[in-house]
Amino acid sequence: MTQLIALDGSTFFVADLSGDVEAQRADGFFHCDMRHLSHWKLLANGEPPRRLSSDHVDYYSARVVGAVWENGDPPTVGVRRDRFVADGVHEDFVLENLTDEPRAVELVLEFGSDFGDILECRKEPEKRGALSQRNDEREAVLRYERDDYARETVLRFSEPCELTGGKATFRVELRPRETWQTCVDVVPVVDGEEHPSRFRCGHFGRPEPNMPVSFEEWLENAPEL
Numbered sequence: 001m002t003q004l005i006a007l008d009g010s011t012f013f014v015a016d017l018s019g020d021v022e023a024q025r026a027d028g029f030f031h032c033d034m035r036h037l038s039h040w041k042l043l044a045n046g047e048p049p050r051r052l053s054s055d056h057v058d059y060y061s062a063r064v065v066g067a068v069w070e071n072g073d074p075p076t077v078g079v080r081r082d083r084f085v086a087d088g089v090h091e092d093f094v095l096e097n098l099t100d101e102p103r104a105v106e107l108v109l110e111f112g113s114d115f116g117d118i119l120e121c122r123k124e125p126e127k128r129g130a131l132s133q134r135n136d137e138r139e140a141v142l143r144y145e146r147d148d149y150a151r152e153t154v155l156r157f158s159e160p161c162e163l164t165g166g167k168a169t170f171r172v173e174l175r176p177r178e179t180w181q182t183c184v185d186v187v188p189v190v191d192g193e194e195h196p197s198r199f200r201c202g203h204f205g206r207p208e209p210n211m212p213v214s215f216e217e218w219l220e221n222a223p224e225l
Helices: 215-221
Strands: 004-008 011-015 028-031 034-037 039-044 050-058 061-068 077-086 088-097 103-112 130-136 139-146 149-157 162-164 167-174 179-190
Touching: 004 050, 004 061, 004 077, 011 077, 028 039, 028 179, 034 149, 034 179, 039 077, 088 103, 088 167, 103 139, 130 162, 167 179
Parallel strands: none
Antiparallel strands: 004 011, 011 028, 028 034, 039 103, 050 061, 061 077, 077 088, 088 179, 103 167, 130 139, 139 149, 149 179, 162 167
């Protein structure tokens, strides 16, 4: 496995094994045949967390476990990412102080979208419309417009953060052994209608009525070549 893929029908999120995206071809978050995220990268104290493990939990969800090292072993802060894809994306970021001393963590989430059509994404999309971004309190809105056509990607953050350009910065002070969590919702907007994720925190292994099969059942029924 070289990519981490979570999907719900024609909605899917293709990332590297750390959960990040720096779109080169047909990777990123796609909804209704358009890429709504082409850049998605997590940094802890200026560096990507070191990945320890990553895998699917269900076909629509994935988990990445990493850590921050300071001056050698053992790791000082655990970093976990839980991702759910069902219409929109719901992603949890969890920090855990693994030491008996206070720890300060600057968590930065970089984001962006080129709004590439899925057929364009075999190479770098050449968009003729206008790309824009608006940052509000706990919300960033990425927008593409061409004539009377428009698509948006709305990012909503559950915890206060500093939004500047394509970055959300969280400055976290962790007490010894303390755990901290924030949630991010990535909401595609199509024809003025929002499509939020149908999943929230803690939904691993608990499919909703409109997604009634387990990962194992989904694999068993998948077509084979």
